[in-house]
Amino acid sequence: HEKERRRKGGFTRNQFFLVAFVSSFAYYVFPGYLFQMLTSLSWICWVFPHSVLVQQLGSGLHGLGIGTIGLDWASVSSYLGSPLVSPWFATVNVGAGFFIIMYVITPIGYWFNFYKARTFPIFSADLFTSTGQKYNISAIVDDHFHFDTEAYERNGPLYLSTLLAITYGVSFASLTATIVHVLLFHGR
Numbered sequence: 001h002e003k004e005r006r007r008k009g010g011f012t013r014n015q016f017f018l019v020a021f022v023s024s025f026a027y028y029v030f031p032g033y034l035f036q037m038l039t040s041l042s043w044i045c046w047v048f049p050h051s052v053l054v055q056q057l058g059s060g061l062h063g064l065g066i067g068t069i070g071l072d073w074a075s076v077s078s079y080l081g082s083p084l085v086s087p088w089f090a091t092v093n094v095g096a097g098f099f100i101i102m103y104v105i106t107p108i109g110y111w112f113n114f115y116k117a118r119t120f121p122i123f124s125a126d127l128f129t130s131t132g133q134k135y136n137i138s139a140i141v142d143d144h145f146h147f148d149t150e151a152y153e154r155n156g157p158l159y160l161s162t163l164l165a166i167t168y169g170v171s172f173a174s175l176t177a178t179i180v181h182v183l184l185f186h187g188r
Contacts, residue, residue, distance in 0.1 A: 031072035039072045040065065056110075056122050063123055064102055101166060110162040117162045124161040135159075 004012045011019065031038040040060025044067040048054040060068035060075075086094075110117045119132040127135040140152045160168070 028074060032074070036061070039070055039075045041069045041071065043067055043069070062121065064106065066103070101170060102163075106163050106166055109166065114162075115165070116159070120159060120161045122161060123163045125164060126161070128159040128161070130156055130159060 004014075006012050006015070042058040042060055042065070044054055044058030056063045057066045058068065059065065060070065106122065110122045116130070119130070120128045127137065129135050135158055136155070139155055140148055142148045142151075
């Protein structure tokens with residue numbers, strides 16, 4: 001809140017903030033909203049545009065992203081923050097875990113149809129009914145946003161896409177693994 005005078009040829013803090021804000025907005029609005037194809041260029045999907053299997057494997061936005069090239073730094077660094085900051089062993093560890101989850105466990109769960117997985121998309125953050133339709137969440141919540149058990153019984157249980165279910169499972173397992181690691185290595 002202190003008064004700041006602009007030096008000749010320089011910026012005040014507020015001016016610097018506005019320049020940085022406008023620059024980062026301009027940098028992210030183009031690949032993020034106006035031309036999303038820059039985030040995920042899939043040459044495999046271009047070669048076989050009508051194959052559902054190829055779209056599931058190759059699409060970086062709605063599939064496993066095999067053979068996908070990202071020209072957006074936000075998508076390149078999204079799995080670890082920034083690969084330039086972490087030590088190499090941490091980057092390799094996260095990359096190996098990503099590879100095993102994305103390209104081994106998820107396809108096995110999907111193509112062997114565990115929990116009716118082929119009824120739903122392989123990659124989606126949406127919730128589904130048992131028939132593969134999007135789940136209407138507002139139908140099971142009352143006017144005060146409380147869970148309505150009777151409405152849930154009428155609509156049926158929620159189903160997740162294969163990748164989302166595996167991601168939830170790994171997230172809960174990693175929380176438990178963190179606690180066990182601390183107890184084993186730093187406990188008495």
